Amino acid sequence: MRRPRTLVLLAALALTGLGSQAAAAPPDTGATKSDNITHLASVPMTGPLTGGVNTDIAFAGKRAYVGNYAGFAIYDIGDPANPQLISQVSCPGSQNDISIYDGLLFLSTDQSRSDSSCQSIPQSPKIKESWEGIKIFDVRDPANPRYVAAVETKCGSHTHTLIPDPAHRSVFIYNSSYFPNAEYPDCQPPNDRIDIVKVPLRELAKAAVVASPVLFPDGGFPGSETGYETSGCHGITAFPARKIAAAACMGDGVLLDISRPAAPRVIDQVQDAANFSFWHGATFNGDGSKVVFMDELGGGGGAECNAEVGPSKGATAVFDITNRKLKFRSYYKIPRHQAAQENCVSHNGSLIPVRGRDIMVQAWYQGGFSVWDFTDSARPHEIGYFDRPPRVPASFGGYWSVYYYNGTIYGTEAVTAFDTFKITDPRTDPAARVVLSELNVQTQPAFRR
Template structure:
């Protein structure tokens, strides 16, 4: 059984209202397991509306060397993590924000390749540049923006690719034999929207994920080159869109569209021409949210987002939220055989959350370890945890950090958007606060490979 502690103090600084900072007093009383150590923070606060009238939440993470790209609804941050070390490694050093690029267009999920940052836009904006978004009834630019960050003091937008139904998230798929990066676009939307001035439109039966080619010798010429067709399920249901797409390359070459209403698995031996293999579902799931593979390609890990994210769906099983009875499945990660689609195991969040904490299992990634299956997930106000599913029928929690409700007595939105394991540490993107970093002392995490970079939805190689 995990021992629970509360951090007595982690006072590196004070949380600012809008600008960057270091640590916040909110962090010092977070409940956590004894083996999970907080190392440092780089904060830039986020809000759903206040104080500037539009959404400023922190979102996804991507990593290149000693830098983290943190997405936001109003732009992105570049954070230097070279100085972050645990005390036993020579002292604690906070990550440092080296750039914040404002770009008001949601939801701002990011990917990175060298000096290129890719950014998703899923609400109509006035132009394809960084302008405030329009009301949802007005057709505007939606798609992927591309930025050159070679000079962090002079970041330049170099391309924008309009995409039907917008870009909710995207997956970076390197194809270096052809000197290019492909972006698998997940739109997630299903509204009927007339064509905009940029050509993007949307229909309810979209039924595909578009593929964007980014030529590395001329990234400003990025354009759509094809699509993965989602098809129709055996029971006749139309698979409308992907929310996220997990990819593994190497000797496996598979992609999994976490779709609405099913997950679809593709062979991507030719990454520009995905071949549909099969679709699958998990018990009670109505629309999938996230997918990833183990590094050997044996298992497919799936999650969903009951209540859409703002609702407290991780309460004690049997609790009622707006007339909906909370079930184990609402706070579950599912493990499927990646070849057959068969459900082989599951893990249920063991710490019920209160009625004042929005919570679903939101995003996760698998550690690059030979011989074990371990993941890290970030799940709104339930915080961050590490799970061992080497035996998928008997998965267990290795470590966790679980903050108190943001506003006790009031249901409020916030918490951890995503948590990612990268080169020995866990990086947590908190919607309201910014970036937090942890170390876990556990045998389960031993032997994890160091990577030169990481886009969390993509495993660029496979392990035997």
């Protein structure tokens, strides 16, 4: 979430080190929620991450890995009601989106800095030597993460998506970035492409950009009074089982064929000039026959969940995938109007794997989170929610990412804590039978519907 840049500008933190912090009682004074949601625990920010902004979450085994503008943290979630902080690493650099694979942690840096180290300082993107890109850490010992490699990418790394290639002991990374500028020597317009990084798992020093395919040879969406011109992608979600991916690219929603990971191919492209401002992210259903796209109207800092904005802007759009084409079916937006000072818009969520149903949990910043059912693509509806009152004094906050993993809902409250929740409902209870060993939400596993 880079837009607007003035929303979250963090000073570089000089602190480094590890810490230990137990969960606290959930601070739910004044919160409203559905009866089927229980707030289990809340672990406040501490040490080098205090004052940062919590972002994305990845999971492996009984651990959660949480990105933060100031670095990242690793939690033991063996007991979801009492998560324990194992370690945290100070490594400032917007926005530190995170993923995990084979004991390696990948971190996106979308801020021009003096070099690739964790001790770097912000530096103008007009300076050619400035660095942005993807950092790689060895986290096989979660108490002692080690920084082992880095790959510089043009225009930085806002988000990234892993596509494993186990046959060749490698992983491909689809790197998303946007907002080129003619004054930035390493980020020139039109930036109608993505960068693809290949990481040989046994030779990390050879990790490098291997392709930069152009997705928009025609330039993509030209922009409008309410919508951003396409100049790159914000987020990509892969569905390896069907060899497809959904790319949310500012003014365009795109369906990709990824059967050749280093050479993805556009197979369909949609736009929504009437209602979408910024195509932000995507989530497939369990068998890859549907995909929902999020619109981050207001860049995450705007109060977009009110009667004036309405139900179709800053919402999530549901598409059926028919003959490898995207067919729009409906919009979904939380049914509770938020206060004028509450930043609220459609944001990061994940599927809850229930056979025969399409259900997901989704973050809405200060709108809290919503559990909603889109089994009937034309009539999505909410089945659970959690929502705190406005922050006092008014300020940025709320849930950045809310994901379901092995029976528990996990959320990053952007400026306060890492939270855990339980949903108890006959419509979602069967999902607890699906047990994963690892989850990067942007690399979505298949489930039988």
